[in-house]
Amino acid sequence: xxxxxxxxxxxxxxxxxxxxxxxxxxxxxxxxxxxxxxxxxxxxxxxxxxxxxxxxxxxxxxxxxxxxxxxxxxxxxxxxxxxxxxxxxxxxxxxxxxxxxxxxxxxxxxxxxxxxxxxxxxxxxxxxxxxxxxxxxxxxxxxxxxxxxxxxxxxxxxxxxxxxxxxxxxxxxxxxxxxxxxxxxxxxxxxxxxxxxxxxxxxxxxxxxxxxxxxxxxxxx
Amino acid sequence: xxxxxxxxxxxxxxxxxxxxxxxxxxxxxxxxxxxxxxxxxxxxxxxxxxxxxxxxxxxxxxxxxxxxxxxxxxxxxxxxxxxxxxxxxxxxxxxxxxxxxxxxxxxxxxxxxxxxxxxxxxxxxxxxxxxxxxxxxxxxxxxxxxxxxxxxxxxxxxxxxxxxxxxxxxxxxxxxxxxxxxxxxxxxxxxxxxxxxxxxxxxxxxxxxxxxxxxxxxxxxxxxxxxxxxxxxxxxxxxxxxxxxxxxxxxxxxxxxxxxxxxxxxxxxxxxxxxxxxxxxxxxxxxxxxxxxxxxxxxxxxxxxxxxxxxxxxxxxxxxxxxxxxxxxxxxxxxxxxxxxxxxxxxxxxxxxxxxxxxxxxxxxxxxxxxxxxxxxxxxxxxxxxxxxxxxxxxxxxxxxxxxxxxxxxxxxxxxxxxxxxxxxxxxxxxxxxxxxxxxxxxxxxxxxxxxxxxxxxxxxxxxxxxxxxxxxxxxxxxxxxxxxxxxxxxxxxxxxxxxxxxxxxxxxxxxxxxxxxxxxxxxxxxxxxxxxxxxxxxxxxxxxxxxxxxxxxxxxxxxxxxxxxxxxxxxxxxxxxxxxxxxxxxxxxxxxxxxxxxxxxxxxxxxxxxxxxxxxxxxxxxxxxxxxxxxxxxxxxxxxxxxxxxxxxxxxxxxxxxxxxxxxxxxxxxxxxxxxxxxxxxxxxxxxxxxxxxxxxxxxxxxxxxxxxxxxxxxxxxxxxxxxxxxxxxxxxxxxxxxxxxxxxxxxxxxxxxxxxxxxxxxxxxxxxxxxxx
Numbered sequence: 001x002x003x004x005x006x007x008x009x010x011x012x013x014x015x016x017x018x019x020x021x022x023x024x025x026x027x028x029x030x031x032x033x034x035x036x037x038x039x040x041x042x043x044x045x046x047x048x049x050x051x052x053x054x055x056x057x058x059x060x061x062x063x064x065x066x067x068x069x070x071x072x073x074x075x076x077x078x079x080x081x082x083x084x085x086x087x088x089x090x091x092x093x094x095x096x097x098x099x100x101x102x103x104x105x106x107x108x109x110x111x112x113x114x115x116x117x118x119x120x121x122x123x124x125x126x127x128x129x130x131x132x133x134x135x136x137x138x139x140x141x142x143x144x145x146x147x148x149x150x151x152x153x154x155x156x157x158x159x160x161x162x163x164x165x166x167x168x169x170x171x172x173x174x175x176x177x178x179x180x181x182x183x184x185x186x187x188x189x190x191x192x193x194x195x196x197x198x199x200x201x202x203x204x205x206x207x208x209x210x211x212x213x214x215x216x217x218x219x220x221x
Numbered sequence: 222x223x224x225x226x227x228x229x230x231x232x233x234x235x236x237x238x239x240x241x242x243x244x245x246x247x248x249x250x251x252x253x254x255x256x257x258x259x260x261x262x263x264x265x266x267x268x269x270x271x272x273x274x275x276x277x278x279x280x281x282x283x284x285x286x287x288x289x290x291x292x293x294x295x296x297x298x299x300x301x302x303x304x305x306x307x308x309x310x311x312x313x314x315x316x317x318x319x320x321x322x323x324x325x326x327x328x329x330x331x332x333x334x335x336x337x338x339x340x341x342x343x344x345x346x347x348x349x350x351x352x353x354x355x356x357x358x359x360x361x362x363x364x365x366x367x368x369x370x371x372x373x374x375x376x377x378x379x380x381x382x383x384x385x386x387x388x389x390x391x392x393x394x395x396x397x398x399x400x401x402x403x404x405x406x407x408x409x410x411x412x413x414x415x416x417x418x419x420x421x422x423x424x425x426x427x428x429x430x431x432x433x434x435x436x437x438x439x440x441x442x443x444x445x446x447x448x449x450x451x452x453x454x455x456x457x458x459x460x461x462x463x464x465x466x467x468x469x470x471x472x473x474x475x476x477x478x479x480x481x482x483x484x485x486x487x488x489x490x491x492x493x494x495x496x497x498x499x500x501x502x503x504x505x506x507x508x509x510x511x512x513x514x515x516x517x518x519x520x521x522x523x524x525x526x527x528x529x530x531x532x533x534x535x536x537x538x539x540x541x542x543x544x545x546x547x548x549x550x551x552x553x554x555x556x557x558x559x560x561x562x563x564x565x566x567x568x569x570x571x572x573x574x575x576x577x578x579x580x581x582x583x584x585x586x587x588x589x590x591x592x593x594x595x596x597x598x599x600x601x602x603x604x605x606x607x608x609x610x611x612x613x614x615x616x617x618x619x620x621x622x623x624x625x626x627x628x629x630x631x632x633x634x635x636x637x638x639x640x641x642x643x644x645x646x647x648x649x650x651x652x653x654x655x656x657x658x659x660x661x662x663x664x665x666x667x668x669x670x671x672x673x674x675x676x677x678x679x680x681x682x683x684x685x686x687x688x689x690x691x692x693x694x695x696x697x698x699x700x701x702x703x704x705x706x707x708x709x710x711x712x713x714x715x716x717x718x719x720x721x722x723x724x725x726x727x728x729x730x731x732x733x734x735x736x737x738x739x740x741x742x743x744x745x746x747x748x749x750x751x752x753x754x755x756x757x758x759x760x761x762x763x764x765x766x767x768x769x770x771x772x773x774x775x776x777x778x779x780x781x782x783x784x785x786x787x788x789x790x791x792x793x794x795x796x797x798x799x800x801x802x803x804x805x806x807x808x809x810x811x812x813x814x815x816x817x818x819x820x821x822x823x824x825x826x827x828x829x830x831x832x833x834x835x836x837x838x839x840x841x842x843x844x845x846x847x848x849x850x851x852x853x854x855x856x857x858x859x860x861x862x863x864x865x866x867x868x869x870x871x872x873x874x875x876x877x878x879x880x881x882x883x884x885x886x887x888x889x890x891x892x893x894x895x896x897x898x899x900x901x902x903x904x905x906x907x908x909x910x911x912x913x914x915x916x917x918x919x920x921x922x923x924x925x926x927x928x929x930x931x932x933x934x935x936x937x938x939x940x941x942x943x944x945x946x947x948x949x950x951x952x953x954x955x956x957x958x959x960x961x962x963x964x965x966x967x968x969x970x971x972x973x974x975x976x977x978x979x980x981x982x983x984x985x986x987x988x989x990x991x992x993x994x995x996x
Contacts, residue, residue: 054989082904097629
């Protein structure tokens with residue numbers, strides 16, 4: 001499902017080059033729930049960005065859901081993302097002027113996979129599944145942190161992606177909501193979706209089927 | 222300052238916005254100052270004539286007698302004759318002036334500006350404003366015919382300039398200066414028929430000048446002369462000054478409005494800068510800076526922007542001001558080129574440029590700099606909005622999502638959005654009002670000419686029997702109708718008083734087939750009418766009541782005013798031709814109005830030539846012909862030019878609105894980089910992001926358009942009123958003219974799409990990774 005070969009990512013700055021990732025090889029199979037852990041600045045988020053196709057490697061090869069990302073243009077990457085990847089962001093990244101349901105429908109609008117009349121029904125079903133259906137008509141500002149996170153997961157699942165990527169999904173949640181979210185991600189993996197989660201929360205590792213540890217841009221375990 | 226350099230596009234837009242406003246206002250100030258200077262030094266410097274008296278039997282003794290009056294500074298005698306000149310296969314109306322001494326100073330001075338001056342006998346000097354219209358040049362020969370005289374070739378000896386004349390190109394008249402001997406060559410009397418004077422008191426009022434003119438009339442009549450008419454123009458006012466003043470006043474008001482809108486848009490930009498630097502401000506204050514010190518820093522930045530805008534706008538405003546002043550000078554028939562724009566206008570422009578942004582942003586800067594440090598440092602940055610307007614926009618779920626999202630986004634920064642809407646609406650309001658006024662003016666001109674169902678009027682060299690004239694003209698193939706008219710001058714003269722100010726009196730058949738006027742009040746002439754007149758609105762204002770004593774051809778008679786109509790130009794009255802014939806014992810007519818079966822411009826010239834040939838074949842010499850179409854163009858030239866200048870101001874305001882929108886959307890994209898990144902991460906294509914930004918711009922544009930529609934109502938009414946006060950009455954069109962509203966909609970959407978193009982492109986260049994890294 002996911003394959004990285006000799007991936008390197010360098011950032012150049014006036015202070016000199018910085019190797020965010022160095023010679024990373026990784027394979028993740030369908031239905032796996034992988035927790036990527038490491039210290040701040042170790043390269044976890046860089047790895048996630050590369051998997052999501054929102055950043056490009058300096059060297060190496062990345063294939064996600066049978067698509068070699070290196071050959072895709074920005075435009076093609078956008079289309080690919082809307083089909084193949086769902087992202088759960090660390091911060092509150094719901095669009096503030098759209099309701100919860102509309103936030104979930106937005107990736108469907110971009111992807112165009114579902115007919116327009118189907119989108120609302122699907123969004124309602126996803127919100128129901130995540131136990132926030134009664135919040136569908138509310139703006140994100142009117143939701144609690146936990147509710148927002150559930151809506152964000154529903155949005156990530158909107159186009160039935162093969163891969164769900166989560167960046168510190170529990171970072172802003174209390175322990176109860178964090179547990180609930182991790183159980184949800186584990187459930188998705190059991191249902192066949194591949195989940196890659198970046199976290200520095202030790203408790204979160206317990207829910208993953210595999211843990212990948214990164215240190216100074218290299219996979220160490 | 223570093224922020225200004227870091228966001229060059231935003232800074233450039235703010236400066237550009239100020240430049241447009243300063244150019245608009247500065248150019249008008251420069252124009253006004255330059256025209257004022259030229260007016261004082263050129264027009265008033267020519268010692269314009271205070272009064273003109275038409276005198277029968279004018280001689281040197283009468284001229285000397287008037288010259289001897291203590292209230293009179295200068296006197297001259299002249300003869301004025303209407304003639305025609307051949308040009309371009311057709312015939313143009315000409316007005317010839319003969320003066321005893323072309324070099325006389327101190328009264329209506331005429332200057333030679335090309336070729337030889339003054340003209341010799343057998344030559345004509347053309348007034349420079351009608352040179353191009355006459356299609357002649359110095360050294361050419363013009364065929365001129367006046368009255369019953371022969372057609373004479375006159376050599377164009379030179380070009381003269383009389384600043385007291387309205388431009389010939391505008392009035393569609395060839396003005397020419399000739400000697401009295403040349404008048405005689407044309408078959409006209411050599412003697413002078415008018416006496417002109419300049420009052421000694423340069424500040425004399427119109428009534429005071431009228432009193433002086435009455436004294437002069439007494440002096441003339443004491444010596445056996447007969448004064449048939451006295452004309453006293455408004456002292457010190459050029460014939461087109463009212464038009465110019467009203468035009469400049471209106472444009473000045475709109476220029477001030479443009480400047481105000483510019484200032485509001487600078488407030489937008491400053492608000493964005495202050496919001497993005499709230500933490501820096503808090504940090505500076507926590508390090509010991511007083512709020513005043515920090516505020517001074519931002520206000521100095523605002524002043525620097527203003528000074529930069531002034532530096533850029535000043536030469537452009539001067540250039541446009543000079544060009545526009547020259548154009549206005551051309552309309553007033555005097556040059557502005559020799560004069561410099563006064564230095565004080567430049568100083569004002571620099572001061573306004575520097576102080577306007579400071580004044581506009583002062584309150585905003587003070588508020589931002591007084592924010593408590595702790596409150597700012599606690600601020601988590603961009604947060605999800607959850608206010609009334611955003612909730613309302615979310616309720617509009619029936620809209621397509623990108624449009625709903627665009628609407629919601631537009632509502633997030635409401636003050637900024639409102640200022641942008643205000644800028645666009647202001648431009649749209651003026652655009653619509655100018656459109657309405659233009660349509661109203663053209664409608665009024667249409668209405669004014671619709672009732673005149675003829676194509677041209679032939680002026681006979683000498684009066685002819687009315688019936689014969691009509692029959693001969695009507696016999697020409699293609700002529701549908703012909704009516705002979707009697708053209709006289711009349712003066713209102715209350716019983717026991719001397720004749721007053723003159724007006725044209727036209728004797729027409731009561732059942733006229735070519736005149737079907739819409740009445741302002743009363744009724745048109747009836748077949749049973751005898752001593753009845755219908756007067757123009759302008760004349761009605763001067764008449765004492767419904768019964769008036771008139772002096773016509775030296776005969777006193779009482780007439781009843783039956784109705785009032787709208788007629789452009791001079792005061793005018795219509796009377797039954799038969800009544801005038803009975804009064805004068807003469808049924809001859811000097812004019813014949815001809816209506817053609819095919820009212821098309823193409824065949825008109827040929828028809829005119831045929832009618833002229835037919836009349837002359839019967840021994841009825843035609844002095845000149847005047848096309849109704851040409852007359853209409855002359856009026857439209859005057860009126861529409863004023864309206865079009867107003868339209869130009871609307872374009873400047875729309876440009877400011879466009880720049881404001883570009884600035885607003887640029888800021889919006891900058892602030893929402895993270896959101897755009899999220900959408901990219903969710904799979905939004907370039908087109909989707911581009912469409913979102915453009916749609917937001919279109920939402921704002923549509924709101925601006927909607928706001929401008931009701932706003933244009935009172936502005937249209939006020940403009941029509943102001944226009945009617947100084948030019949000629951036009952009905953106020955309160956409802957936006959449909960074509961104007963539609964074209965404004967198309968225009969505002971085009972402006973929005975263009976203004977949002979760059980911000981939208983920038984948004985598409987935001988990569989998801991950069992967006993998510995953006996703090």
